[in-house]
Each structure stands twice: as C-alpha cells, then as structure tokens.
Amino acid sequence: RQLFELESDAIFVIDNETGEILEANPAASVMYGYSHDELLRMRNTDLSAEPHRTRQAMAQRQSVIPVRWHRDRAGRVFPVEIMASFFTWHGRFAHLAAIRDITDRWRAENQLRESEQRYRAVIDTSPDGILLIDLAGVVLMANQRAAGLGGRADPADLIGRNVFELVAPDERDRSLADMAQLLREGTLRGVEYSILRDGEERVPVELSASIVRNADQQPQAMVVVVRDITARKQAEALVAEHNRDLARVNAELKSSNEELDAFAQTVAHDLKNPLHLVIGFAETLRDIYLSLSEDERHDALRLVIRNARKMNNIIDELLLLAEARKAQVTMTPLDLSRIVSDVQQRLMDVVHDTGATVTAPAHWPLVLGYGPWVEEVLMNYLSNALKYGGRPPAVELGADLQPGNWVRLWVRDNGDGVAPREQGRLFKPFSRLEQAQTKGHGLGLSIVRRIVERMGGQAGMESQGEPGQGSLFFFTLPLAD
Known part of the structure; x- marks a missing residue:
C-alpha cells in the first residue's frame, strides 16, 4: 500500500468489465487534476481521448500499451504509456494500470523525427554525394546524388559495397593512403580523384571527409562528401x-x-x-x-x-x-630535272666567271611541292655555293630518300664551312653570322626556311666548320605517290 501511495506514475485499479475506477493513487490526481473521490466516480474511458481504443484494449487484455492519448480535467490531451496486470479485486475481475505521462519523451522523439526528416531532406537534395562508410570503407548510407555519381539509380545499391571499388584503379593506392591520413588527422579536404560511373566512365570528383566518433572519442565511421567537378575541369x-x-x-x-x-x-x-x-x-x-x-x-x-x-x-x-x-599554294608533283636545269641556266654566267664545276644526278625522285618556291630554294643554295665555296667552286646537287616517304634535296660545296657555334643562327630570320658579314646569308636563308616550312618540309645544313670540308645545305619535301 505504501508503494502504491508513493509511486510517481498514476496507478489505477479498474474493473475490467465496466471500466469503473475502483482505486487511484495520489499521483493520479496530480496527473489528471481530479480529486481522489472524483476519480472513484469515473470510468477509465472518461480519462481517455480515444475511448473506443480504451475499451478495445480492455477486451483484448493488453498488458503493454506504448502510446495512448488521455485528457485531463483542463482538457489537455497528452500521450501516456500504460502497463497493465490483471487480477481479482474483492471478487471483481480487475486490472492494475500504471500510467506514465510521456509528454516530454514524445516531444523529444517528435523533435528527433522532425530533425531526422530535415536531415534526410538536406541529404537527399544535396547537390553533392554524401556517404557514411565504416572504417573498412564499406558503405553504410548513401544519398541519391552519391548513387548517381556511381551510376546507380537507387542509393540502396551502394549499401554494403566497398567505396574503393568506385575509385579508378590507377588511383586506389592513393585513396588508401588518404584514408590512412584521415584516420590519423580526423579530416580530409579537397582531394581530387576519378571515380567510375557504371564501372567504365571516369568522372572527376573532389572529396572531403571527417571521422564520426563515439562517446569515448573512438572512430566509428566516416562521413564522405563527393562533388562532381566535371564542369570545373572542363572550364x-x-x-x-x-x-x-x-x-x-x-x-x-x-x-x-x-x-x-x-x-x-x-x-x-x-x-x-x-x-x-x-x-x-x-x-x-x-x-x-x-x-x-x-x-x-x-x-x-x-x-x-x-x-x-x-x-x-x-x-x-x-x-x-x-x-x-x-x-596559299597548291602542292603538285614536280619535275626536278627541269627545275634544276632552269636554275643552272639562271646562274650560267656565275658558273662561267668562277670556273665552277656543278654536278647533278640524271634522274630525280618525284616530289610534291610548289614549283616557283622550290626553284628559289635551289637558286639560293646553288648561288651561295658558287659565291662562298672553294676556289674554284666544286658544287654537287643530290637527293636521297628519308623515313616516312620524305625526300632530302641537298647542295654541297667545297668552301670553308660554318663554325658549329654559328650554325644554329644560320636560318634565323635576318640573322647575320660573324664570318659572313659581307655575304648576305641572313635574308636569303630565312626566306628558304620560311617557304620550305610552308610546304611542310624542313631546311637545314651540315658542316664541320673546317676549311676545305665545305657545307651541305638541304631541305625536305614529301615523296609523290
């Protein structure tokens, strides 16, 4: 009886057939606002905000009712938790009902549910992929965006998978090292990876992560935020x-x-x-x-x-x-024999005056080029060989095949050659060599290089820079089919 009186929960003895309240403790009066005598004149349905469910519970002899809504004297409706035990009370079949006001707990649980709903809404509408993974990398939770980045329609398809399976194979070792760093330092910020969408398409992402700890500050899991940076990479x-x-x-x-x-x-x-x-x-x-x-x-x-x-x-x-x-010029197959002959005719007086000997092959390969330009290149090379070659000049023209269906056309003289330190400047536009101050190489050879490159070839020279060894000036053109 003393426990009955001192219990902080409301306790009733209720006739199980009629619902009449046979006894109530002081806490019941406090909870509902009725005096003890008033309660003994009432039925349990008078205290319920849903009497039909109260009658149903008595008929079914429910011993545990997690939530039921009751009403106090002032009309306040509040949630209660009921524990019931059935027994005989002075010859009447009754039950002992211990009723606890769970308003605070219900409010806290409701706030928690609302918080979870807000959290879920934020997670599901986030433009970034969000995952919760365990310390081994297994996915425990994923939002819709994370599923999309992985090429999945449903986030549930990611649950139970190892997150490292989504990382491109050539970057997995680095991701494992970053995870070790995360466990040591607690956070990871702005790390870039490529993940695989549908196991094939590489998607550039930026990843940040932090550790979730328990009450003892021990790591329990990791929250990972993944951002698609495809547009940024393209920009x-x-x-x-x-x-x-x-x-x-x-x-x-x-x-x-x-x-x-x-x-x-x-x-x-x-x-x-x-x-x-x-x-x-x-x-x-x-x-x-x-x-x-x-x-x-x-x-x-x-x-x-x-x-x-x-x-x-x-x-x-x-x-x-x-x-x-x-x-803009058109490349056509060229008759080099005719072009070489025309060049020699133009330089006939110089050949005669210098007593030079000029030798050329009887047959030339068929090349692609622009005839007037090729003639000017050969004119430049041959005139330089006659002017700056030996005394008397001995000049040789020739051609040889190069890898990739290219032909190298060349002119060799017997002059003093060009010093190695100055060869690199020879074809630069308007560049003059120390040993050629009066020879005018600068303008002519820069033009040669320019027009040869416009025809897709290269111009150059070879020389030991020793007297009598001479120089070989060449340019390349594609071989005609």
Whole structure:
C-alpha cells in the first residue's frame, strides 16, 4: 500500500468489465487534476481521448500499451504509456494500470523525427554525394546524388559495397593512403580523384571527409562528401587552352617584332651597300664623264647596273618572303630535272666567271611541292655555293630518300664551312653570322626556311666548320605517290 501511495506514475485499479475506477493513487490526481473521490466516480474511458481504443484494449487484455492519448480535467490531451496486470479485486475481475505521462519523451522523439526528416531532406537534395562508410570503407548510407555519381539509380545499391571499388584503379593506392591520413588527422579536404560511373566512365570528383566518433572519442565511421567537378575541369581545360593560345600569340607577336627589328637592320644593310656604289659611280660619271675613256665609262656603267640588279634581287627576295608568309599554294608533283636545269641556266654566267664545276644526278625522285618556291630554294643554295665555296667552286646537287616517304634535296660545296657555334643562327630570320658579314646569308636563308616550312618540309645544313670540308645545305619535301 505504501508503494502504491508513493509511486510517481498514476496507478489505477479498474474493473475490467465496466471500466469503473475502483482505486487511484495520489499521483493520479496530480496527473489528471481530479480529486481522489472524483476519480472513484469515473470510468477509465472518461480519462481517455480515444475511448473506443480504451475499451478495445480492455477486451483484448493488453498488458503493454506504448502510446495512448488521455485528457485531463483542463482538457489537455497528452500521450501516456500504460502497463497493465490483471487480477481479482474483492471478487471483481480487475486490472492494475500504471500510467506514465510521456509528454516530454514524445516531444523529444517528435523533435528527433522532425530533425531526422530535415536531415534526410538536406541529404537527399544535396547537390553533392554524401556517404557514411565504416572504417573498412564499406558503405553504410548513401544519398541519391552519391548513387548517381556511381551510376546507380537507387542509393540502396551502394549499401554494403566497398567505396574503393568506385575509385579508378590507377588511383586506389592513393585513396588508401588518404584514408590512412584521415584516420590519423580526423579530416580530409579537397582531394581530387576519378571515380567510375557504371564501372567504365571516369568522372572527376573532389572529396572531403571527417571521422564520426563515439562517446569515448573512438572512430566509428566516416562521413564522405563527393562533388562532381566535371564542369570545373572542363572550364580549367578551356582556360589552360586559352592561356596556351595567348602565350603562342604573344610569342608569335614577340617573334614578329624581333623579326621586324632585324628586318629593318638587314634590309638597310643589304640595300645600302649597292646603293652607295650606284650613287658613287653615278656621281663620278657626272663629275668627270668627259675626262673618262670609253672603256672607263663602260666599266662605271657596268658597276652601276650590277649594283642596281643587286638591289632588285633584294627587293625580289622581300616580295618572296611576303608571299611565303601569306600566300596559299597548291602542292603538285614536280619535275626536278627541269627545275634544276632552269636554275643552272639562271646562274650560267656565275658558273662561267668562277670556273665552277656543278654536278647533278640524271634522274630525280618525284616530289610534291610548289614549283616557283622550290626553284628559289635551289637558286639560293646553288648561288651561295658558287659565291662562298672553294676556289674554284666544286658544287654537287643530290637527293636521297628519308623515313616516312620524305625526300632530302641537298647542295654541297667545297668552301670553308660554318663554325658549329654559328650554325644554329644560320636560318634565323635576318640573322647575320660573324664570318659572313659581307655575304648576305641572313635574308636569303630565312626566306628558304620560311617557304620550305610552308610546304611542310624542313631546311637545314651540315658542316664541320673546317676549311676545305665545305657545307651541305638541304631541305625536305614529301615523296609523290
């Protein structure tokens, strides 16, 4: 009886047939707001907010009712938990009902449910993949986005799988090392991987993770957030490509400016010398024309004409350079025998004057190129060989096949050659060599390189830089089918 009176839960003795309250403890009066006498005049259904369920529970003799809704004297409806035991009370079949107000617990559980619903809504609507994995990497929970990144329609398809199966094979060792770091340090931020969608398609992702610990601060699991960075990588690639293009344009602009500076110096030098001679001889003829003999007049005029032609040749070279920079040409099979013959005819006087010997093969391979340009390249190489070769010049022309269906055409002389330290500058636009200050290599060979590259080939030279060993100047063209 003392326990009955002191119990903090409401305790009733209730007739199981009629529902009449036969006895109640003080806690019952406190819970429902009725006096003890008032309670003894009531039935249990008078305290219920759902009397039909109360009658049903008595009929079924339910001993445990987790949740039932009751109403107190003030009309407040509140949740209760009921434990019942059935027995005989003064000859009447009754049950002892211990009733606990679970309002606080219900409110806490309801708040927890709402919190879980909010949490689930955040997780499921997150644009990032979110996974909960155990310490071995097995997936315990995944949201919809994580399933999509892995090529799955349902997050449940990821549950039980090892997360490392999603990582690209060539990056799994690194991911294992990062997981070890996560266990040591507790967090991992902004690590990039490639994961496999449907086991095949590589998807670039950025991953961050943290450790979930128990009350004893021991690691229990890991929360992993995975972000698809495909769009970012594509944007980075576009930026990198743009930067490369910008760097290339800047380099080309710088090169063009450097070429322009060198061009001005070279053209001024190459035009100035013959122009001075023309002016000098013209002034001489003007001042002492009558005192000169007929032969002296002819010599002076011949020198004027020769230097005027030099200036004309320089202008022709400049026009050819401009054409090589802009013109669109068609590559066709070339008759090299005819082109070589035309070049030799153009240089016939030089060959005669220098006493040179020029040898060339009777048969040439069929190559693809642009005839006027190929003739100018051979003209440049052969004229340089005649001017700067040995005395007398011995010049040889030839061709040989190269790997990949290419033909190397070459001109070899017997001159002093070019020092190794200066060979790298030889084909640079408007560059002059120390040993060729008066030879004019700068302009002509830069044009050669330009037009050969426009035809898809390469221009170069070979030389030991020793007197008598000479030099070999070559260029390549594709072999015609």
